[in-house]
Amino acid sequence: MDLDESYVDDRRERANEPLYIPPIAAEPTTSINLAQTLFQPSEFDESLEDQLAQSISSCDRRHPLVSTEIPNVFPHRYDKNFLILTSAGKPIYAMKDGDGTIAYMGVIHTIMNYFKLKEDQDLRCIENGDVRFAFLDREPIVLVAYSARGETSNELFSQLDFLHSYLLSSLSERQLSKIFSKRQNFDLRNFLESTDFENLDEICSLLCERLYPDALLGALRSLSMKKSHRAQLHEAMSQQLTKEKDLPRGTLLYGLIVAPENKLCSVLRPKGHTLHTTDLHLLFCLIFHRFQNLDDSQELWVPICFPKFNANGFLYGYIKFLPKCNSILVLISAQKDAFFNLKSFADHLIKDISSNGLLEEIHKAKGFKISDIPAPLVHHFIYKSKKHVQYVMPELELHSDTEPEQLIELERKFMTYYQQIHNSVVRDDGLAFNKSCLNFIRWDSDAIEPSEEPIAMLGLGWITPKFELYLICNNGVDDKHVIFESAKRIISWCRKHESRLFVNEGAIF
Amino acid sequence: MLQFKLVLLGDSSVGKSSIVHRFVKDSFDEFRESTIGAAFLSQTIKIEDKGSQQEVVIKFEIWDTAGQERYKSLAPMYYRNANAALVVYDVTQQDSLAKAQGWVNELKTKVGEDDLVICLVGNKLDLCTEEGESSSKPKAVESSDAEGYANEQGLLFHEVSAKTGEGVKQVFQSIGEKLYEFKKHELANSKGRQGAGGDTVNVQLQRPSTNDATSCCG
Numbered sequence: 001m002d003l004d005e006s007y008v009d010d011r012r013e014r015a016n017e018p019l020y021i022p023p024i025a026a027e028p029t030t031s032i033n034l035a036q037t038l039f040q041p042s043e044f045d046e047s048l049e050d051q052l053a054q055s056i057s058s059c060d061r062r063h064p065l066v067s068t069e070i071p072n073v074f075p076h077r078y079d080k081n082f083l084i085l086t087s088a089g090k091p092i093y094a095m096k097d098g099d100g101t102i103a104y105m106g107v108i109h110t111i112m113n114y115f116k117l118k119e120d121q122d123l124r125c126i127e128n129g130d131v132r133f134a135f136l137d138r139e140p141i142v143l144v145a146y147s148a149r150g151e152t153s154n155e156l157f158s159q160l161d162f163l164h165s166y167l168l169s170s171l172s173e174r175q176l177s178k179i180f181s182k183r184q185n186f187d188l189r190n191f192l193e194s195t196d197f198e199n200l201d202e203i204c205s206l207l208c209e210r211l212y213p214d215a216l217l218g219a220l221r222s223l224s225m226k227k228s229h230r231a232q233l234h235e236a237m238s239q240q241l242t243k244e245k246d247l248p249r250g251t252l253l254y255g256l257i258v259a260p261e262n263k264l265c266s267v268l269r270p271k272g273h274t275l276h277t278t279d280l281h282l283l284f285c286l287i288f289h290r291f292q293n294l295d296d297s298q299e300l301w302v303p304i305c306f307p308k309f310n311a312n313g314f315l316y317g318y319i320k321f322l323p324k325c326n327s328i329l330v331l332i333s334a335q336k337d338a339f340f341n342l343k344s345f346a347d348h349l350i351k352d353i354s355s356n357g358l359l360e361e362i363h364k365a366k367g368f369k370i371s372d373i374p375a376p377l378v379h380h381f382i383y384k385s386k387k388h389v390q391y392v393m394p395e396l397e398l399h400s401d402t403e404p405e406q407l408i409e410l411e412r413k414f415m416t417y418y419q420q421i422h423n424s425v426v427r428d429d430g431l432a433f434n435k436s437c438l439n440f441i442r443w444d445s446d447a448i449e450p451s452e453e454p455i456a457m458l459g460l461g462w463i464t465p466k467f468e469l470y471l472i473c474n475n476g477v478d479d480k481h482v483i484f485e486s487a488k489r490i491i492s493w494c495r496k497h498e499s500r501l502f503v504n505e506g507a508i509f
Numbered sequence: 510m511l512q513f514k515l516v517l518l519g520d521s522s523v524g525k526s527s528i529v530h531r532f533v534k535d536s537f538d539e540f541r542e543s544t545i546g547a548a549f550l551s552q553t554i555k556i557e558d559k560g561s562q563q564e565v566v567i568k569f570e571i572w573d574t575a576g577q578e579r580y581k582s583l584a585p586m587y588y589r590n591a592n593a594a595l596v597v598y599d600v601t602q603q604d605s606l607a608k609a610q611g612w613v614n615e616l617k618t619k620v621g622e623d624d625l626v627i628c629l630v631g632n633k634l635d636l637c638t639e640e641g642e643s644s645s646k647p648k649a650v651e652s653s654d655a656e657g658y659a660n661e662q663g664l665l666f667h668e669v670s671a672k673t674g675e676g677v678k679q680v681f682q683s684i685g686e687k688l689y690e691f692k693k694h695e696l697a698n699s700k701g702r703q704g705a706g707g708d709t710v711n712v713q714l715q716r717p718s719t720n721d722a723t724s725c726c727g
Contacts (some may be wrong), residue, residue, distance in 0.1 A: 122653070170579075193577045195543045286545075297533055298573075302546035303583065317546075337586060339549070 001428040026037065046270055051478050070379055071455045071475055072409070073443045074181065075417045079131075079148035080208055082163060084200075085109065087140045095204040108144055112137065116425040141167060141188075142179035149416065152423050154430030155216060159207050162215055162278065166203055169282045170196050183300045196272035202289040211411035213382055213418055214262065218277050220284075224261035225365035227499040230266060233257065233358055234507035237268040240349045241509050243343075251341050253315065254332040256280075257322070257362070264390065265327060265362055267506030276308030278387055287319065287328055296323040299346075301339045318342040323352065325363035340415060357384065372495045375486035377479070381471035382418060383494045388502040391468075392494065414472070417459055419452075421470045425461040436464045440480055444474040460487055467491060510553070510566045513688050518589045518616075519597035520608040521576030524632040527572045527671035528597065532681055537672050544575040547587055554678075556685050558693075568684045569593075570629040588616060593684045593716040598655075600668060606655060613662060624691045626684055628665035630654055635670040669693040 011193040083101065084093040089109030094101045112135060128131040130148040134156035143160040151159075168176070170192075179186050204214040214221060236253060241247070253276060262284040262354030271276075284302065300319040305311065307496060319332040329350070331342045353359060370380060372394075384391035395413075398407065424441045426432050439460070445455040458473040460483055469491060474484055494501060517525040526544050530536055533552045553568045572587040574580065588594060594616055598609040609629060616627060637648040652668060659666035666684055667678035 191579075193579055195545060195577070198542075294666070295534070297550055300546055300547045302551065303580070336583070343549070 015258055024321045031424045057487070069453070069475060070413065070417075070472065071412045071445075071453070071457065073455055073457060074149075074413065078429070081146055081419070082160070082204055083108065083144040085142050085144075086165075086180070086186070087137075087142055087190055090185065090187050090189075092159060092188045092192070093200050095201070095208070101307040103291045107185045108135075110195055111140070112142065124157075127175055130198060132156065133243075134160060136164065138164050138178065140184070150420060150423065152430060154240045154424065154426075154428060155419070155423070157486070158218075159215060159428070162207065162281070163200065163203060165278055166285075166309045167196075168201060168303045168311050169279075170199070172305040173307070173311035174313070178298050199286065199289060203285055206285065209408055209412050211396070211414045211418075213393075214281055214284075215414070216267060216419060216422055217382070217384050217391055219375045220277060220280055221262055221383050222265045222388070222392060222502050223265040223362070224367050224392060224497075224501050225265070225361065229358060229361045230499075230503065231367075232356065233266045233353060235364075236352050236356075237356070237507040238267065238351065238509065240345060241507075243348070244345050246445060247341055247345065251333055251335060251338045252345065253334055254330075256283075256330045256332075257327055258284060258287060259325070259327045259362060259365070260288070260332065264503050266367075267503055269508060271508050275306065279306035282306070282420075283330065287330065296321045303336065307361065320350070320361060322345050322362070324354065324359040327359075327362050366390075369397065375489045375493075377474050377482055378490065379472045379474045380414065381469060381490055383490060384468040384496065385502055386466055386468065386495070388504065389501045392501045416469050417457070417472050421459040421472075423459040424459075425463050425497055432463045434463075438462045440483075442478075456485065459499050462487060462491075467494070510568055511594040511689065511692060512568045512570060513685075514572070514590060515569045515593040515684070516572045516591040516594060517574060517595045517597060517611040518578055518584065518588065518604075518609075519595075520599070520605045521578075523576065523597045523599040523602070523605050523609075524671050525576060525595075525597050526573050527631060528595070528630065528669065528677055528680075529571055529676045530593040531671045531674050533571070534676070535670070537674070540674075543577065544573060545688040546575060547583070552681075554681055554685050556682065556689055565689060567689065569681065569685075583617060584615075588620060592618070592688055593628065594620075595628050595680065595684075596664075597630045597632055598650065599633050600648055600650050601633055601636050606631075606650050608630065610658065615662065615706055617662075617693065626665065626687050626691075628667065628680060628684055629655060629659045629661075630666075630670040630680055632671055634668050634675060635672045638670075 041372050048114075074114070076335055080095075081101075082093075082095040083091075083105060085105045085108070089106060091102050091105045094105075112123050116494060122137050123135050125135070131152070132147055132153065134145045134147075134153055136143040136157055141164060143164055145156040145160055145161065145327045147156060179188070179191065193321050213219075241252070252268075253270065253463075264280075283306075286302075286304070302317045302319060303314045305314050309315070314336070316333050316338065318329075318333070320329045321327075322329055329346055331346060333342060350359075352432060368406050368444070370378060375381075380394055380396075382391055382393045396407075396410065398410075402410075421441055423438075425437045441459045441461065443455060443457040443459075456476050456478060458477050458480075458501040460469070460471045460473075462469040469487055471487060471490065477483065498504075517529060519525055521543060522700070526541055526548065527537060528548055529548075530538065530541075533550050550573065550574045551568060552571065553566055555564050555566055558564070558565050572591070574584060574587050582611075596601045596612045596616075598605040613627060613629070616625065633652060636646045655668075656666050658664075664688065667676050667679075667680045667683070669680060671677060
């Protein structure tokens with residue numbers, strides 16, 4: 001494998017410093033002062049220090065300072081909120097609906113209009129100490145985020161765009177502008193249904209509380225499965241389409257099999273056409289939030305607007321829970337009465353793929369573990385293949401007695417690490433600093449309690465035109481050479497298993 | 510086997526999906542999420558031919574529609590060509606009966622078929638019978654009122670509880686029997702024409718035309 005990518009070490013000065021990193025975290029850096037951060041110089045002589053460092057990198061023995069427990073360096077604060085209001089200043093939604101929220105909306109509305117009138121331009125961002133406000137004006141809807149978690153402005157804008165896209169997917173742009181052209185001060189809350197508010201809650205929770213890098217990376221998570229099985233699935237889809245001669249042209253636009261945790265398993269699509277990643281994110285959110293208690297006795301027919309595809313029209317989704325594999329088949333049509341055509345397509349397809357055991361194969365596809373890859377001292381990573389617009393990551397290894405709250409805690413912690421690693425290799429506008437860019441980032445802290453380990457977390461972000469890699473090391477690791485070697489091994493492993501890890505072309509018609 | 514199309518209509522959260530699930534899966538989920546769009550399910554029942562004493566198998570193809578106002582414009586797609594409609598209200602919510610009556614009127618004006626069987630169903634009977642319990646709610650719709658309306662309009666009428674299962678089977682049984690009465694005559698005719706082989710009558714959904722201004726990129 002050719003890894004002769006040029007890379008830069010990012011040592012940017014951040015004008016608005018501690019905005020994004022809690023005080024215990026250090027600047028992104030490639031030079032780590034071992035003596036200062038890990039060991040007390042008075043207690044260790046240099047040779048001992050070398051020995052210790054050696055034992056960490058060799059990984060032959062478990063060193064007490066290297067721990068697979070990933071500490072949480074991000075204090076949990078109620079430090080983020082999303083607000084949605086109408087251009088006339090009427091509240092629509094707030095992620096955290098406190099007492100003063102509605103009053104804020106009035107203030108926000110006033111401030112935004114002040115800028116419009118006085119400066120003749122839109123207000124986009126306000127920074128105040130640790131807190132950043134981002135404003136997205138999508139007449140007749142205004143969206144506002146505030147956060148003290150250190151996201152880039154671009155990340156906040158894209159999260160707001162995601163929420164706006166959800167509103168469009170439910171209402172469509174056409175309907176929305178129709179409503180507001182009649183009455184500018186319309187109260188949209190009366191028009192939205194309880195399901196809309198639940199879905200908004202779900203999307204906000206995904207964006208803020210879960211290990212959901214999909215939106216941050218603009219990519220879909222793919223289901224790892226044997227190349228031959230995926231090929232058989234795609235073959236079955238293509239063949240079924242050839243067999244269904246009665247299916248009028250344009251009836252079936254797009255077909256997908258989606259495994260649990262929003263993992264893409266296979267795709268059926270027209271030549272030269274793919275759906276926008278945001279549209280698919282919305283669809284996947286809807287599927288796995290709304291249809292968790294779906295069983296294989298029912299089939300659904302759901303109107304949905306794909307805002308990035310056509311914000312003015314509705315498409316219709318045939319959604320069927322696949323027996324034996326917990327996955328869901330989605331067929332998309334532009335025609336609202338195509339249900340029975342798609343049902344017959346689906347019935348035949350499911351019969352076909354269950355007769356040759358492919359449903360069981362989907363069920364058996366369990367992903368991979370970090371230990372499957374010879375990458376010492378790496379705790380977890382995310383690898384995105386830019387060509388596929390998909391990413392993979394090792395399964396989280398949980399104790400069997402993990403409580404749901406602990407899982408959320410863990411996911412939020414991981415996500416915050418990844419956000420900060422990601423943000424250390426991109427500019428505030430979301431673009432990478434360079435075509436290729438590699439950066440180490442480090443979080444340090446002394447143990448607060450004597451029983452706790454000191455925190456010395458190292459992360460790596462590596463962006464090239466072909467891939468993006470974000471990795472988190474075990475606590476206490478500081479040998480960048482070992483980590484760099486591990487990173488290269490991960491990349492070579494992902495490339496070697498590319499056809500297993502990612503959905504390549506899919507079935508194309 | 511006879512096959513009939515059945516559609517459920519009614520205000521949101523009156524329990525349409527719960528009734529269908531009690532009927533199809535014989536289960537109840539306290540925290541069912543609202544339906545988006547519509548769900549399609551099927552279930553078979555057996556009824557007895559009163560003349561020949563023979564068992565007849567009836568398969569229902571069921572459209573469980575979303576009660577939310579947003580999806581109201583899609584409803585005709587589901588009730589067009591239906592053989593039976595279950596119009597559901599919540600016995601503890603007076604408003605929901607008015608909504609149900611709205612659906613009955615819409616069906617009577619939009620669906621020309623004389624043999625469309627409409628059944629008015631009051632759900633959540635369990636809430637009113639759990640006497641003394643905190644969850645108990647007063648019955649807002651008197652059986653006699655709803656039944657009187659049903660008789661006036663020529664509808665079947667039942668009160669059920671999807672939670673306990675009370676009365677749910679009977680709803681579908683009575684609809685099946687009524688539909689069978691209607692179709693028996695037709696069936697006899699088709700048998701006459703096709704000889705002995707005409708046991709199956711597929712009452713298939715007619716696929717409406719695809720010229721639809723609201724669908725995009727047509």
